[in-house]
Amino acid sequence: MTTTEISNFRLFSQKIALTEFTSAKEIVGWMGAMQAQDFAMAKWAIGLRLLDSTNAKIEKALNKGEIIRTHLMRPTWHFVSADDIYWLLDLTSAKIKSATKSRDKELELSETIFTKCNNIIEKILFNGEHLTREELAKVFNSLNINTDNNRLSHILFRAELEGIVCSGQIKGNKQTYALLCDRVPHKKILSRDESLAELAKRYFTSHGPATLQDFVWWSGLSVTEARRGLEFIQSGFISETIGSSKYWFKDSFSSFRNNTNSVYLLPAFDEYLISYKDRSATLSLIHHKKAVSDNGIFRPVIVVDGQVAGLWKRTIKKDKVVIGTTVFIPEDKVFKSLLTKALMSFGHFLDKGVSLNDEND
Numbered sequence: 001m002t003t004t005e006i007s008n009f010r011l012f013s014q015k016i017a018l019t020e021f022t023s024a025k026e027i028v029g030w031m032g033a034m035q036a037q038d039f040a041m042a043k044w045a046i047g048l049r050l051l052d053s054t055n056a057k058i059e060k061a062l063n064k065g066e067i068i069r070t071h072l073m074r075p076t077w078h079f080v081s082a083d084d085i086y087w088l089l090d091l092t093s094a095k096i097k098s099a100t101k102s103r104d105k106e107l108e109l110s111e112t113i114f115t116k117c118n119n120i121i122e123k124i125l126f127n128g129e130h131l132t133r134e135e136l137a138k139v140f141n142s143l144n145i146n147t148d149n150n151r152l153s154h155i156l157f158r159a160e161l162e163g164i165v166c167s168g169q170i171k172g173n174k175q176t177y178a179l180l181c182d183r184v185p186h187k188k189i190l191s192r193d194e195s196l197a198e199l200a201k202r203y204f205t206s207h208g209p210a211t212l213q214d215f216v217w218w219s220g221l222s223v224t225e226a227r228r229g230l231e232f233i234q235s236g237f238i239s240e241t242i243g244s245s246k247y248w249f250k251d252s253f254s255s256f257r258n259n260t261n262s263v264y265l266l267p268a269f270d271e272y273l274i275s276y277k278d279r280s281a282t283l284s285l286i287h288h289k290k291a292v293s294d295n296g297i298f299r300p301v302i303v304v305d306g307q308v309a310g311l312w313k314r315t316i317k318k319d320k321v322v323i324g325t326t327v328f329i330p331e332d333k334v335f336k337s338l339l340t341k342a343l344m345s346f347g348h349f350l351d352k353g354v355s356l357n358d359e360n361d
Contacts, residue, residue, distance in 0.1 A: 010209070043055055045269075122179065128179075197229055210276060211247055211248070302325065311326045320352050321347055323343055323346070
């Protein structure tokens, strides 16, 4: 198995190259969790993995609570299926809370203050209320709870980790918070070993071929727990060793279909790049700093035949979206035709016309 084969195989396992899924909940559940730091781009990350998807359909799934946006795992913002949020929080929240203790202390956020804030949140969001971040800040400030200097972020972050709040319905293009027990009233609870096994199975099925080190990075688990999860499920997977790295994947490599002559517009922070510790199979060293900034910002990329081959950005106007591209490779007629198809797919997702502003010219 070559690195090129690895990158192309991942296009299929991540449902970028071929998908049977039609709903946001299905694909988010398949992936286990999807990074959602950039909200607008994260909706496209879901959409490009679905049949006939639109931004409106993704937002409908969010508003109905079928998928939830919250902090867990590494941690950062993630989309998760409502069916999985409770056991994922149980599995990953304790380590995250431990890692933030020092910063919480700097912000003078004690356990007493967190408890007080959680009680306030439960009271003001009672009975299905959905409030924006700004509306919650006003409540806290009126009660003499300081929300400056990133304190509000940590207050809400802790409430998410405690399973008190999660994403609510979109209100006037702004995201809101709501009580998790209202959004997802039925809890799916797994034992810790069951959770480790389930997360490992989801990851190596949907992200394979991948290594144990990749799984550690993606999940935020310790090496010991990540290895334990892999040991639970490895009999159902195939492995191949390249150099010193062992890659795990679900299906026999003989059934793999190569994905040549393909072009995809992947959003910022897409799982295709960010979910691996080692990204060299997809992103060459010479292009790394173009696609990933020194401070860890993952830019929207153009992927050609499984390889990062350019960047793109969009400017959304009233009736159309203007897309600018910077391509790292020679552009022939086949590439331009496939790029146009990818642009049209993004325009369909937004229900807008598309115009191309080629920044290479």
